[in-house]
Amino acid sequence: MELKYYRYFAKQYPLTVVGTLIILIIGLVALVAPLISPHDPLQLHLADRLLPPGHTYLLGTDEMGRDLFSRIIYGARLSLAAGVGIVSIAGIFGTVLGSVSGFLGGKTDLIIMRLMDIMLAFPSLVLALALSAALGPNFRNSILAVAVVKIPVYVRLVRGQTLSVKEKHFVKAAQTFGASKVWIISRHIIPNCLAPVMVQATLGIGEAILIAAALSFIGLGAQPPAAEWGAMVSVGRTYLLDQWWYATFPGIAIFITVVGFNLFGDGVRDLLDPRFRH
């Protein structure tokens, strides 16, 4: 019965299955990176600088003679951490702020929502750039910066959900049973707003990875010698004409990961949307 359902789903949404597989593979690679990478990603081989893809170095080496293949494998860890970390932080804070704003209404709502409007008035990359520069350029701060920038998306989403959920009878019933506001928000409002948040979060991981990589590309994210895809593309760019592999392979890694998460996110949305359910 269960198996039949999965097979049916795979037939109905082949791209979702592809996306899920990509994510699983990348996740696995990140998990067992020390076991499968042929070299230490930080080990310098000064004699083997900028070698093309070949036997010893599967995808070539960089200007310090570090193995690109190993660096890309280790880079999966950073990118996944960035993607998941950003949407988790933004999702949690956004959900709390949005539900409080929608449930309490009045002045609280006004203040929170106008703050979010101000944040949304900036292009997200520009605001992330400014925040990240202000916090100091390192990987952790770049994640925090992007997370903060992404909060308004979740606040608006959850606030809208809250406005409809709080009119439901079970919220009024909870009031007649003597529940406090904190209790009603955490127990009755938030659990019933979560489905669209999940969809938004999975769809947002790809974009989050891209922005984090972009910050590293500019030099505001992970600092050398960390094996971060965006940073690798950034340095590799200078060698693009003569050593095409240096910037290309990390770029492909970013591309595949983001596509994987986007396909997966689309699938989650279809799955949680009752109109698509069969």
Added chain:
Amino acid sequence: MEPLLKIKDLHVDFLSYAGAAHALNGIDFELFPGEFLGLVGESGSGKSLTANSVLGLLPRKNAVIAKGSILFEGEELVGKSEREYQALRGKKISMVFQEPMNALNPAFKIGSQVTEILKLHQGVTAKKARTEAVRWLARVRIPHPEEIMNVYPFELSGGMRQRVLLAMALSCGSKLLLADEPTTALDVSIQAQILRLIRDTTDSLGTSVLLITHDLAVVAQTCQRVAVMYSGNIVESGPVSNVLRLPRHPYTKALLQALPHLDGPIKALQSIPGTVPNLLTPPSGCRFHPRCSVAEKRCQADRPKLLSVAENHYVACWRESHHV
């Protein structure tokens, strides 16, 4: 005997740009311990608003208690803080609703919702709350209560959900149950079951019930006393047998004439001419006079008081001899 709930001259206004709408216009009634009082009236007459005012849950921010007092166990409720109300709700006064389909949180199992309220008001341990919850589910005649504890609300029928809600409402030892049309959304055979269940359980617990309904048959079956509301006023109140058999107020008479009778010749049902008055511009004097078949000059000028016409039977009408 001291009344459990005593509402005196209660005025509730809805403030709007067009002025204040007097939705409750001086309500007086008492509810004694263990009593089953029916509150009847057409839509918009202020029945639910009365119940919500007792719980301190006025439906909108623009609704205010303008005047009057609500005494519960001799204690004034009007002007209590939100925190004081929270300690009262579910513990001393609880409510069951018209819509059992939506009154349970769809995201949690029945068990966790029933134990939640026990933990909140009685501060018992999770384990104790669970056995207590099962006991309550059994008490409202839910078959296999142990299994129902692990079931989500969508798996239950409306009647079953209303039983769960009744168990939740009574589980902390409420002295007063406000039942706001608890059977309207259920089909007729379940209605009778739920009403009997409410009456039996509250009888054995000694809980007083304020049953809000627009169904006079329900009142006749279950209540000891009834109060009839019209446009924010109580127009008649008294023992069910008196009020339904020998109604004194023209509105009560008209309501009873609008009911079909099983015996006697088949006649067209009578309806009450006109519509419910606009609360922003209510009629002067007695609010029922534009629709009343026996209205006099005096009815337009002054509002009649609710006065006794027989033992425990009160009527607000100028045509009653007591008002001369």
